Amino acid sequence: MSQHSHPPSTSSWHRSVDERLCLIADGLSDYDDTPRNSLPTKDSTPLGQKLPGLGLLLRDYLDPDVTVKSTDFHKRLLCVFRESKYDSAYEKCLERLNADERDRVEKFVADDKPLEEVSDGFDMSVSLGVREHLQDLTGVSGFHVSSSGVQAVRFPAATGANDSESVHLEARSFTPVDVDGLTGDDTLDALHKNGRLHNFIRKLKDMFSGHKKESNVIVYENVPFKNWGMVVDYIPHYTCIPSSVAGVQHIVRFARDHDMSVRCAGFRHSWAPIFGRQGQITISLLSLAEATRIPNFTAMSKALPEWLFRKTELQTLEVVSGTPRVKGNVLVRIGASATNEQLRRWCIENNKYSYPLNVIMVEMTVGGTNAPICHGAGRRHQTLSDLVRKVEYVDCNGKLQTVDDPRLLRAAAGCFGLMGVVTHLTLEFEPMSYALMKPEKIPVLRAVPPPDDMAMDKIPPALRLPNWAPEQRAADIKRFEELATNGFYSEWFWFPYSDLCWVNCWDATADPSGTEDYPSNAQTFFMFISQFTMNVLQNAKILNELVEKLHMDEAAVTLISKAAMFTLPAWDEPVKTYLPDALHFQRGIQNVRVLDVEVEIPLQPSETDPSKPDYAVVRRAWWDAILTCYAHSSKGCPQRMPLEMRIMGGSDIVMAPQKGNKLGTCAIEVLTLEAAKNFWVPYAEEVVGKWLSYCDRGGKKINTRPHWAKQWDVINVDGKPWVEKMKAEDYRLEKEEFKELLAEIGRKHGWSLQDLKRRFSNEFFDAFYFDNI
Numbered sequence: 001m002s003q004h005s006h007p008p009s010t011s012s013w014h015r016s017v018d019e020r021l022c023l024i025a026d027g028l029s030d031y032d033d034t035p036r037n038s039l040p041t042k043d044s045t046p047l048g049q050k051l052p053g054l055g056l057l058l059r060d061y062l063d064p065d066v067t068v069k070s071t072d073f074h075k076r077l078l079c080v081f082r083e084s085k086y087d088s089a090y091e092k093c094l095e096r097l098n099a100d101e102r103d104r105v106e107k108f109v110a111d112d113k114p115l116e117e118v119s120d121g122f123d124m125s126v127s128l129g130v131r132e133h134l135q136d137l138t139g140v141s142g143f144h145v146s147s148s149g150v151q152a153v154r155f156p157a158a159t160g161a162n163d164s165e166s167v168h169l170e171a172r173s174f175t176p177v178d179v180d181g182l183t184g185d186d187t188l189d190a191l192h193k194n195g196r197l198h199n200f201i202r203k204l205k206d207m208f209s210g211h212k213k214e215s216n217v218i219v220y221e222n223v224p225f226k227n228w229g230m231v232v233d234y235i236p237h238y239t240c241i242p243s244s245v246a247g248v249q250h251i252v253r254f255a256r257d258h259d260m261s262v263r264c265a266g267f268r269h270s271w272a273p274i275f276g277r278q279g280q281i282t283i284s285l286l287s288l289a290e291a292t293r294i295p296n297f298t299a300m301s302k303a304l305p306e307w308l309f310r311k312t313e314l315q316t317l318e319v320v321s322g323t324p325r326v327k328g329n330v331l332v333r334i335g336a337s338a339t340n341e342q343l344r345r346w347c348i349e350n351n352k353y354s355y356p357l358n359v360i361m362v363e364m365t366v367g368g369t370n371a372p373i374c375h376g377a378g379r380r381h382q383t384l385s386d387l388v389r390k391v392e393y394v395d396c397n398g399k400l401q402t403v404d405d406p407r408l409l410r411a412a413a414g415c416f417g418l419m420g421v422v423t424h425l426t427l428e429f430e431p432m433s434y435a436l437m438k439p440e441k442i443p444v445l446r447a448v449p450p451p452d453d454m455a456m457d458k459i460p461p462a463l464r465l466p467n468w469a470p471e472q473r474a475a476d477i478k479r480f481e482e483l484a485t486n487g488f489y490s491e492w493f494w495f496p497y498s499d500l501c502w503v504n505c506w507d508a509t510a511d512p513s514g515t516e517d518y519p520s521n522a523q524t525f526f527m528f529i530s531q532f533t534m535n536v537l538q539n540a541k542i543l544n545e546l547v548e549k550l551h552m553d554e555a556a557v558t559l560i561s562k563a564a565m566f567t568l569p570a571w572d573e574p575v576k577t578y579l580p581d582a583l584h585f586q587r588g589i590q591n592v593r594v595l596d597v598e599v600e601i602p603l604q605p606s607e608t609d610p611s612k613p614d615y616a617v618v619r620r621a622w623w624d625a626i627l628t629c630y631a632h633s634s635k636g637c638p639q640r641m642p643l644e645m646r647i648m649g650g651s652d653i654v655m656a657p658q659k660g661n662k663l664g665t666c667a668i669e670v671l672t673l674e675a676a677k678n679f680w681v682p683y684a685e686e687v688v689g690k691w692l693s694y695c696d697r698g699g700k701k702i703n704t705r706p707h708w709a710k711q712w713d714v715i716n717v718d719g720k721p722w723v724e725k726m727k728a729e730d731y732r733l734e735k736e737e738f739k740e741l742l743a744e745i746g747r748k749h750g751w752s753l754q755d756l757k758r759r760f761s762n763e764f765f766d767a768f769y770f771d772n773i
Helices: 017-031 054-063 068-084 087-097 099-109 116-121 128-137 162-167 187-195 197-206 245-257 340-350 366-370 406-412 472-487 521-539 542-550 555-567 579-583 616-632 674-690 722-730 732-749 753-760 763-768
Strands: 140-148 149-154 173-177 217-221 238-242 260-264 281-284 317-320 330-335 389-392 398-404 421-431 434-437 439-441 491-493 500-503 508-509 577-578 594-602 644-648 665-673
Touching: 017 054, 017 542, 054 068, 054 340, 068 087, 068 099, 068 521, 068 555, 087 099, 087 521, 099 217, 099 521, 116 521, 140 197, 149 197, 197 398, 217 245, 217 594, 238 245, 238 753, 245 260, 245 281, 245 389, 260 366, 260 421, 260 753, 317 340, 330 366, 330 389, 340 366, 340 579, 366 421, 389 763, 398 406, 406 732, 434 579, 491 616, 521 555, 521 674, 555 732, 577 579, 579 616, 594 616, 616 644, 616 665, 616 674, 665 674, 665 732, 722 732, 722 763, 732 753
Parallel strands: 238 281, 260 281
Antiparallel strands: 140 149, 140 217, 149 173, 217 238, 317 330, 330 421, 389 398, 389 421, 434 508, 434 577, 439 500, 491 500, 491 644, 594 665, 644 665
């Protein structure tokens, strides 16, 4: 989107969403009736003709006598770009889908089929980012190593973007290999000439001697690695996909014998530099045997495909014996390769136990979610790592070890993969409960009221409420604080320049009566459609012309935010659903690639009762982010996705950014679309600068720290890399305690911190933890 200085009267500061949509409609209205078979030259083509039907859609939406349902809004909006002969975003986004998805989208948009009909039997495939990763393996030779020997493995190369669905397990070819002879086709001759790879394959084969056939490793050489956020890339020498603990052990032993490092990756949903090293070994915990099938384990329907139960050893899900810390809870042993989707389905299918917290995204491995100390929401809940009761891992000597001492788990349960390759985690689950979801759309001013000392003239006129009396303000503050303090789940969303905030706060009950599946098949398909819409809008270059014509930088972002808010539900009465379904309420969000910066702000004590939290800093952080967004509305609109805030607990994990937050934590983040990456970092630095500036009542800076899995390595604070502050101030004591606990574990298990640095570290961890080792 281009930048343009616009008159204040047309800006988001003064204009509500509907007023801006009216301006857009007016700017297109003269041309809505232009014959669509009339094609003037490009320079003289009316903008309304380039965006056929957009003005009419917006006028219908604005007409109080016309009802435009959320599904119809998305359908007609997509139809604008489908029919436009001047923009190819719709076609290009469609090409990235598999055949079933393309067919359903076209039926929904072009054939005007009802949502219920189009969504029948729908199963969402793996995300677009994972498909890109799988495409890197197409046409590339790999080797399947097991006790049965070695087979050359080759996926057939896809013939085009539309053939991504053809890359599946059944299409792989397997050619037996005589490892010592290695003659035959080009693939085998190439391996014969590659002494290092030949040596690796041969040694793995020897290590597998005597193991079960199910224990195997697939090996690829020099396959490029890119994380989901497209901010980390390197080329590991070997990418290994093990199916068993023994496979992991063999890989690590080879690395030990050849002085190579090993790091793991799953769905690669992190923006931080926590992956592997150039030219070393990456272990992929993303099972290709499942990720390449359609339907697959991230599918969103409730139907359980039979292959789901054919898990590898690294995808174990089982209740195990032991003594949980809370009476009535149970211990559940989970393979590191198991996904949040598999875990969600397992909990619902058994309907006995559930995790009390998790991230929203289902397309993540449990090991990958736990390693960077991820979290959910609700002040009573700590991080996912705080639920860990046992860690099983392969150490730097290739030995399988366990840690279950609560004191040592404070390091081992959230160690970023530095201790070794985690194969299984045992977590403490609670009896299944049922969420009473009742999301709301509330005026921004009332959802999270501004801090008491923020004058109303600092608030955008577009957000002000003329009849917001002091009594109503006080009631709104009280309600916000009640939801934040006592809600089982507490979360707020604000999309840029929206008049409304989406509030997703709810409690849970042990009563299962009246439980219903959420989201339904139709709802999950509509979520998929909304994500497709988002990708079309962020890639539609024609919207730059809309910005220029209207002199309104926020024009495109206004459409994006309106489409997003239309997707989110708001109900008059609560819907009771399984707790895991409520925790993962928004499915398929991994299909929209974003950039994301998040901090964890400690809740401060109330002046009148220090045992209770005060939310003044929280309200300020929320509004500082909103006002910064408005301040940049004429500078390219760098924030194009929501401001999100969750209230959660503290943590006992040593390296958790929530550690020590006895009254709880405000987890607050800003996101944007990939299309805004050129504007993003300076904007994110400005927001982070405000969030890090807050002091307690004594004038001491609050120890606000970043989420380990989000963006921080590219952010400067006070003109210096944020990571320098993290090392010298934020985690100065914690990183020493972390190393001391790891060293104690090492003395028990026969390894040293020097061994960890050589075997499981990378450039960032070398500098952050092991600079004096």
